[in-house]
Amino acid sequence: MIELEGLTKHYGDKVAVDHLTFTVRPGIITGFLGPNGAGKSTTMRMMLDLDNPTSGTVRIDGKHYRQLEDPLTYIGALLEAKAVHGGRSAANHLLCLAQSNGIPRSRVGEVLEMVGLSSVARKRAKGFSLGMGQRLGIAAALLGDPQVLLFDEPVNGLDPEGIHWIRNLMKHLAAQGRTVFVSSHLMSEMALTADHLVVIGQGRLMADTSMKDFIHQNSRSYVRMRSPEQQKLLDLLRAEGIHAVAAGGGALEIDGVPAERLGELAAAHHLTLHELSPQQASLEEAFMRLTAASVEYHAHNGEPVPVRTAAVPGTPQPAGARPGEPQPTGWGTDWQKKRS
Amino acid sequence: MAAVGQVIRSEWTKIRSVRSTVWTLGIAVLVTVGLGMLICTLANHDFNSMPPRDRLSFDATNISFAGMGLGQLAMIVFGVLVVSNEYSTGMIRASLAAVPQRGTFLFCKLLVATALVFVVGLATSFVTFFAGQAMLGDLRAHLGDPGVLRAVIGGGLYMTLIALFSMAVATMLRSPMLSLGILMPFFFLISNILGNVSATRKIGRFLPDQAGSKIMQVVPRAGEDVPYGPWGGLGIMIAWTVLALAGGYVLLKRRDA
Numbered sequence: 362m363i364e365l366e367g368l369t370k371h372y373g374d375k376v377a378v379d380h381l382t383f384t385v386r387p388g389i390i391t392g393f394l395g396p397n398g399a400g401k402s403t404t405m406r407m408m409l410d411l412d413n414p415t416s417g418t419v420r421i422d423g424k425h426y427r428q429l430e431d432p433l434t435y436i437g438a439l440l441e442a443k444a445v446h447g448g449r450s451a452a453n454h455l456l457c458l459a460q461s462n463g464i465p466r467s468r469v470g471e472v473l474e475m476v477g478l479s480s481v482a483r484k485r486a487k488g489f490s491l492g493m494g495q496r497l498g499i500a501a502a503l504l505g506d507p508q509v510l511l512f513d514e515p516v517n518g519l520d521p522e523g524i525h526w527i528r529n530l531m532k533h534l535a536a537q538g539r540t541v542f543v544s545s546h547l548m549s550e551m552a553l554t555a556d557h558l559v560v561i562g563q564g565r566l567m568a569d570t571s572m573k574d575f576i577h578q579n580s581r582s583y584v585r586m587r588s589p590e591q592q593k594l595l596d597l598l599r600a601e602g603i604h605a606v607a608a609g610g611g612a613l614e615i616d617g618v619p620a621e622r623l624g625e626l627a628a629a630h631h632l633t634l635h636e637l638s639p640q641q642a643s644l645e646e647a648f649m650r651l652t653a654a655s656v657e658y659h660a661h662n663g664e665p666v667p668v669r670t671a672a673v674p675g676t677p678q679p680a681g682a683r684p685g686e687p688q689p690t691g692w693g694t695d696w697q698k699k700r701s
Numbered sequence: 702m703a704a705v706g707q708v709i710r711s712e713w714t715k716i717r718s719v720r721s722t723v724w725t726l727g728i729a730v731l732v733t734v735g736l737g738m739l740i741c742t743l744a745n746h747d748f749n750s751m752p753p754r755d756r757l758s759f760d761a762t763n764i765s766f767a768g769m770g771l772g773q774l775a776m777i778v779f780g781v782l783v784v785s786n787e788y789s790t791g792m793i794r795a796s797l798a799a800v801p802q803r804g805t806f807l808f809c810k811l812l813v814a815t816a817l818v819f820v821v822g823l824a825t826s827f828v829t830f831f832a833g834q835a836m837l838g839d840l841r842a843h844l845g846d847p848g849v850l851r852a853v854i855g856g857g858l859y860m861t862l863i864a865l866f867s868m869a870v871a872t873m874l875r876s877p878m879l880s881l882g883i884l885m886p887f888f889f890l891i892s893n894i895l896g897n898v899s900a901t902r903k904i905g906r907f908l909p910d911q912a913g914s915k916i917m918q919v920v921p922r923a924g925e926d927v928p929y930g931p932w933g934g935l936g937i938m939i940a941w942t943v944l945a946l947a948g949g950y951v952l953l954k955r956r957d958a
Contacts, residue, residue: 409798412957427801431707438798444791446719453718461711461799463704501795 362387362540363408363509367417370403370564377403379564380417385542387508390535392555392572393544396652400564401544402440405513409438421509431462437502438511443494447487451478451497454486455504464505472500477526491518499530510534512543516550528554548648552576562652579647584620586613587636588627597630612636708800708809716813721782726818729775729860730825736768737829741836748840760920761842762852765833769856769917770889772825773863773910776818777884780867783814785877797958807953811868811946818864823857830856848919851931855916858935863888866909866942872949913938 363385370378378400385391395401406412408419410426421429421436429435445454455469473479476496481489486497495518502510512531516524531554535541545551551558551572558575560568568575588594591611598605598615603623605613615623620639627634716722744764748756787793800806830853834841842849871880888910895905905911906927915927915934929937 406794406957409794410801411794411797413955429801432801433799440794440798441791444795446715446786446790446792448719448721449715450718453714457711457714457718458795458799459711460714461708461796463707 362422363542364420364423365404365408365417366420368404368407368414368419369416370400370407370412371415377564378407378414378561381561381564381566382417383559383566383569385509385540385559386557387540388535388538389556390531390541390543390554391557391559392551393542393559393561394546394548394551394648395544395561395567396546399546399561399652401546401561402513403564404561405438405440405511405542405544408511409436409440431464431505433458433462433464433505433507435505435507436509436511437505437507438513439495439498439502439515440511440513441498443486443489443491443498445486445494445497448485450483450485451489451500452482454497455500458501459504462505468504468506472503475503476500492520492523495519495523499527507539509540510542512541514544514546516545516547548645549643552644560648560651567651575647576644579642579644581616582639582641584615584618584623585636585638585640586615586623586627586634587611588613588632588634590632593630594627594632597626597632601626614640705805705809708805709813711799712810712813715810716783716817719786721786722779722817725775725779725782726821729772729779730821730828732775733766733768733772733825733860734829734832736771737765737833738768738836740767741765741833745837745840758920758922759840760918760922761834761837761840762830762846762849762919763917765830765837766826766852766856766914766917767833768829769860769914773860774885774889776822776860776864777867777888778881779818780814780864781871781877781880781884783810784868784871785875785880788875789877793958803953804950807872807950811865814868815861815865819857819861822860822864823854825860826853826856842919846919848931852917852919855931855935859913859916859938862913862935862938862942863910866938866945869942869945869949873945873952907937909938909941912941 365381365383368378368381369376381400381404393401393404403412407414408421408426410419419426426432426436449457451473452469455472456466458464459466459469470479470482473482476499478493478496478500481493486494489497495515499512499515502512510531512527515527515531519527531541531543535556543554555572558568558570558572559566570578585608586594586605587610591613594613595605598613603615603618605615608614620637624634624637627637741764744759748759751759787796797803797806800809830844834843844850844853867880867884870884871877874880874883892905892908892910895901895908896911897905912929912934915929916931918931927934
């Protein structure tokens with residue numbers, strides 16, 4: 362279990378991490394999501410006591426990192442690939458880390474076997490590919506058989522086989538009851554692995570929700586219609602009791618009515634349609650919108666700007682951004698309340 | 702608290718598992734001994750043509766350490782690399798995550814590296830002394846002569862302190878290029894220039910290498926007037942090193958890794 366409380370980091374005037382408070386629970390994979398430069402790596406470095414917070418605290422199983430005896434046996438971390446002396450062999454790299462924490466030498470061979478690097482154990486790390494470097498970093502994280510694991514962008518630079526392997530490894534570790542905290546800037550990756558989601562943008566907490574809720578909130582499907590006789594179409598829909606919302610580019614968006622019915626309706630009234638397409642908002646778009654909003658809030662000095670104005674015609678829009686409609690509860694709303 | 706014994710074992714693994722250790726220390730030994738022998742041979746040939754004043758202050762012991770001026774540069778490289786490799790490779794984050802007590806981490810690292818340098822430096826000092834004396838024929842000094850043993854052990858201490866000073870500077874600067882770019886010209890050029898220009902000589906002799914190398918002298922140089930003896934000089938060098946270590950420790954404690 363990792364508990365962050367009001368964690369803040371300033372670099373001069375720049376606020377990298379802004380009062381982050383959340384808890385990473387054991388037994389599940391918690392995804393830590395944010396665009397590049399959102400403060401993910403800084404947060405993870407502060408968790409490991411590498412960077413000093415400007416204010417706030419991080420506790421690992423109730424203790425400050427510096428109070429942990431042989432910390433590698435509590436928490437293992439993969440921060441960046443190839444943070445290794447290139448002239449040192451993989452086995453010696455792990456051995457020096459193991460010795461500093463009183464971990465038996467035999468464990469080095471075990472973790473090398475686990476990550477599939479046994480055959481290159483005696484080879485110098487200089488010649489390793491990015492993927493092998495990543496595996497070596499994971500071996501180092503697993504060295505102390507820790508209950509808490511941090512992975513910073515673990516799939517970066519890996520081939521599909523390696524990505525598959527890491528996903529399974531993380532699921533396996535969480536299933537054993539360990540705390541797994543993994544950062545990424547790819548929503549699609551998180552959707553496949555994480556059970557819980559923490560989203561930050563510009564160092565601020567934007568969402569702290571279960572993956573299930575996030576998907577439920579954001580996997581909205583709707584139908585888009587375009588007609589040269591838009592007013593006629595709107596009247597028709599209204600007469601049928603169907604609520605339609607005007608989107609950009611003369612299109613209408615309709616929730617909760619199947620495309621078949623809409624098509625038949627238009628045909629029955631001899632209306633020309635230029636488009637009738639079922640749409641599915643992707644989680645990636647929901648994430649981008651969530652974090653893009655943080656940029657807009659920032660640029661306009663706290664004045665909320667309707668995200669809709671930035672919509673590009675043809676881009677499907679998920680729920681939650683319509684002007685005049687109540688915001689859905691769940692992710693992002695706490696933060697928005699706090700701001701406004 | 703991290704167990705000191707564990708961290709020392711870990712740091713020893715780090716030092717012995719990179720090739721730069723063997724290369725830098727090996728070059729330090731070879732250059733010091735080889736150049737020392739060469740200069741002793743030349744001095745033996747030239748002795749009869751020297752002016753009488755120089756013959757009087759001829760220091761057979763000190764001349765066998767003539768290679769150290771160049772050999773110490775390899776020691777500086779060793780000292781700088783031991784520390785700055787952690788930063789240039791990013792290993793420092795893994796190291797500090799494993800040993801978050803930064804004082805313990807630095808102290809153990811420097812202890813292991815310094816112990817190794819002391820053993821190598823002391824051996825080098827004895828070898829270069831005996832090899833040099835063998836080249837000097839009748840002019841040779843003996844280990845039992847007054848002050849000679851002190852000078853030979855002092856040679857080992859001098860090399861150790863130069864390396865430790867370099868480690869401390871690298872702890873402050875972190876970058877290997879920056880550290881070497883400052884230390885190498887400083888000890889190879891600037892210190893010599895300051896020490897040989899009469900206007901700056903009074904300052905130059907308080908620099909770590911010039912003060913510290915006094916311990917390797919047995920016969921005082923003609924007309925030389927320094928306000929400290931051999932141990933006093935070494936004390937000045939130790940003071941410099943302690944100062945640099947304190948600076949490195951404070952910065953490591955405070956800085957983000």
